[in-house]
Amino acid sequence: MTQQVKKKKCYLYTRVSTVAQTDGFSLEAQSKSLYEYAKYRELEIADEYCDAGKSGKDIKGRPAFQQMMEDIICQKDSISYVLVFKLSRFGRNAADILKSLQLLMDYGIDLISVNDAIDSSTQGGRLTLAILSAVAEIERENIVVQFMAGKMQKVMDGKWAGGAIPYGYRNQNKELVLADDETKIVRLIYDLYLKENMSATSVVSYLNENGYIRGKKDSDKDRPFTFDFVTSVLDNPFYCGKLLYNRRTNKKGRDGKLIKKDLDKVITVQGVHEPIVTENEWREVQKKRESLSKVNAKVDEPERISLLSGLVKCPVCGAGMIATKNKRVNKNKGGYYKTIHYYACNNSRKANGRTCPFRHTYNQEKLDGAVFEIIRKLSGMPEFKSAVIASSSEKSDVEKLERNLKQLRKKLRGLEMQKRKLGTELDNLDVFDEDYNKRYEKIQSALDDSYDKVDEVEKKISIVIGKIEAVNKGVRAADNIEAMLDNFEKLYEKMSCEERRQMYRLFIERIEVFPEEKTDGRILKSISFRFSVSYGENGLIPEGNTESDIRFTLDCSETELTAAETKATYAEIKKYIKDTYGANVHTLYIAQIKRKFGLDMGKNYNLASDPKKKVPKCPKDKEKMILETLKHFKMIDASIEVTESESLKDEG
Secondary structure, three states, X not given: OOOOOOOOEEEEEEEEOOOHHHOOOOHHHXXXXXXXXXXXXXXXEXXXXXXXXXXXXXXXXXXXXXXXXXXXXXXXXXXXEEEEOOHHHHOOOHHHHHHHHHHHHHOOOEEEEOOOOEEOOOHHHHHHHHHHHHHHHHHHHHHHHHHHHHHHHHHXXXXXXXXXXXXXXXXXXXXXXXXXXXXXXXXHHXXXXXXXXXXXXXXXXXXXXXXXXXXXXXXXXXXXXXXXXXHHHHHOXXXXXXXXXXXXXXXXXXXXXXXXXXXXXOEEEEOOXXXXXXXXXXXXXXXXXXXXXXXXXXXXXXXXXXXXXXXXXXXXXOOEEEEEEEEEEEHHHOOEEEEEEEEEEHHHOHHHOOOOOOOOOEEXXXXXXXXXXXXXXXXXOHHHHHHHHHHHHHXXXXXXXXXXXXXXXXXXXXXXXXXXXXXXXXHOOOOOOOOHHHHHXXXXXXXXXXXXXXXXXXXXXXXXXXXXXXXXXXOOOOHHHHHHHHOHHHHHHHXXXXXXXXXXXXXXXXXXXXXXXXXXXXXXEEEEEEEOOOOOOOOOOOOOOHHHOEEEEEEHHHOXXXXXXXXXXXXXXXXXXXXXXXXXXXXXXXXXXXXXXXOOOOOOOOOOOOOOOXXXXXXXXXXXXXXXXXXXXXXOOOOOXXXXXXXXXXXX
């Protein structure tokens, strides 16, 4: 018995305008031709969509076409082809056709234009569509060229070409005029920087401490002045009457920031707007900025990367804590600088307006080490096990995942329709309209945002589909995470600082710290984890559907104190001895005792400045104080005692 081959399915789409009715493109004629072709190719017609008397100018004016695209997105009938009589019936121009065609291709569907003999599933059809694509690109480029030519001409005429209005100015009948209140601020910034010889940071402090108002809008009036704001004012040649064009590209680097163009490609012209400062003043500012940048250039530890910046939260204002450092002079070592690195609240900096009163800092080495120890032991902690069990229980619910998938596809349909609508609006803009530039930028921005949202939802759909497939296969999502944590120490050793930093950001949401270190040295309060999981073969997914993540918060105050937290600094040891015994001890003595018991002493401690000079030994009474302090900080075993035979000898 011969097995019957299952026919491939197709949709038919027909459209006529009132004019087309007289041109031999009647609905009846189109429909008949499409039915005959489907029969010839042995295609099963799943549905037919018809827009009678509708123009192809706007997708919104084609409800049947809209419905067809929605059915395709939700994969209603699992079709393989869309049949149209002519490409002109499918869209109004090459760009419009290709937008819709791209959607079909995304879902594995081919387009066939019967009268044009174009089949996107064949090599010849793809070639024809490639030519159409080139035509569409030319159309697009012509629009961009016209747009950029208009902006270029404005700049060459010394006029503002649109975009964000520089601080100190306002728009009056499409011309920039001085905004009195803001102009005074700009003038003051230059005077303080040049005439008063202040640094940019000092200018920020002066403005904030003397009640000056920054904001352009009512909602911005309480915003403090920041270092970035002041330097942007100082560096912008607009304030001395100059206009810059072609300074940036629309391409972004790996850090997400716009890439600057070569200086020889930047066009500088004299603007027609009123300057706030003279050209000589602006040039003097640049000279000072350049000289200071050389002085403040980072020369020590250029490769150092702060692992937990932004993840550690200020216990007062909740803002991310950032890396900072303090250089200490060792006078006995010829002025050698010892740099100590800290985490400090970003909102407490003068350069950031100093909006947070919290001034306490946390030693980077200690905090980084404590977090490392916690993660190294995480897979064996009951909190992690409970989170995994709860997560696995949720993921086994296929029906829940199916509902989630349905909602995501519905959301995608709406975004796709929005994207197509914006694309049509962009194509239909009149380049000769006086508001063309403004409207183009607005629509293009919305279109870019729409593309980003579509990509995000598509990723989530892919993840959910992978989970459903994997749950059916009985794959445990947490296996990969547990394996990673079990081998965390080995992986960590092989990573660069930047790789470690990025890794932490994959599964740590926030780190809470105590406002002050506890008496036992504890600084970690809690760590909130988020492990993104995949039920597919690819293992961990850095970004994705956060609803499916394994999430939990570890109360660090309930866990065993980490060795990094108990490791006291020389300053902390001195302070404890002073507070407990009322005595002062020299760093040299602490280093001797630490070396005696095999502890790390740090760089060059306990070395005489003169090799021939004898190093004094630590007195026995202070040795006992130091020993008890080391026990307190759990740096040595509590059972260790000092005997007479172990007393320190003079060293040379």
